[in-house]
Amino acid sequence: MRPGLAASKRPIGGCVTLVAWWGCSPAVTRRKSRLPLAAAGSAARFKASSSTATMARAAGRAASQPAAAAVAEKPTGSADRRPLYFAAFLLLADAALVALIIAFVRYTKIDWDAYMSQVDAFLEGERDYTKIEGDTGPLVYPAGFLYVYSAVKFITGGQVFPAQILFGLLYIINLSLVLLLYVKTEVV
Structure with missing residues (x-):
């Protein structure tokens, strides 16, 4: 289990859900916000242009707020039949x-x-x-x-x-x- 993830292994539709809480790792933030790893790390580096600043603000919000939504990961090879x-x-x-x-x-x-x-x-x-x-x-x-x-x-x-x-x-x-x-x- 990664640090920063609380294990809430509730089966939802045959998937195991991992719920991210405070202080989640940059990899989890990057996966949730679908931003590059650098953008998920720190918002201060990307103030040069408005589009990168917008991405950085989104990454900062995702990193500073607890995730209310569950991140569902479907195990490979176990499709719901x-x-x-x-x-x-x-x-x-x-x-x-x-x-x-x-x-x-x-x-x-x-x-x-x-x-x-x-x-x-x-x-x-x-x-x-x-x-x-x-x-x-x-x-x-x-x-x-x-x-x-x-x-x-x-x-x-x-x-x-x-x-x-x-x-x-x-x-x-x-x-x-x-x-x-x-x-x-x-x-x-």
Whole structure:
């Protein structure tokens, strides 16, 4: 422990805090005020210009007053992993919920049947939007919809259950990317 530091080892967010009191060493003052070592030592040497005088006054205040704020030092290699664990828990809980919904909630096939009949018309060569219809009416989606759902039909064979699994996987992948962004930006 450095002289001039009172050990107040209170864990705050996984870090050990060191609270500086009266008569702290120039190194601690320099770290707190982010000034060069010479500026933290004595304010009288830097009265030549206004900018250095301002820095010196700030260093003098920092050295002469007790520090009320704690200086937190994060140990290297011990990052707080709680947000990562929380995001992983949310992802697993949501994946379990998706699996339960697919397994136990009865799916109404109204839209699926309409989409598949519209895709069938497109795959048979129809390109006139007024003639591409499904059970719910004419096609109102752009051509990208037809391309994506043509691929979905190819992957799933037009069956509802494999499509539910596919969309569940896509949802979990999307959620994992969003949670990863939250963790990386330290929002969570």
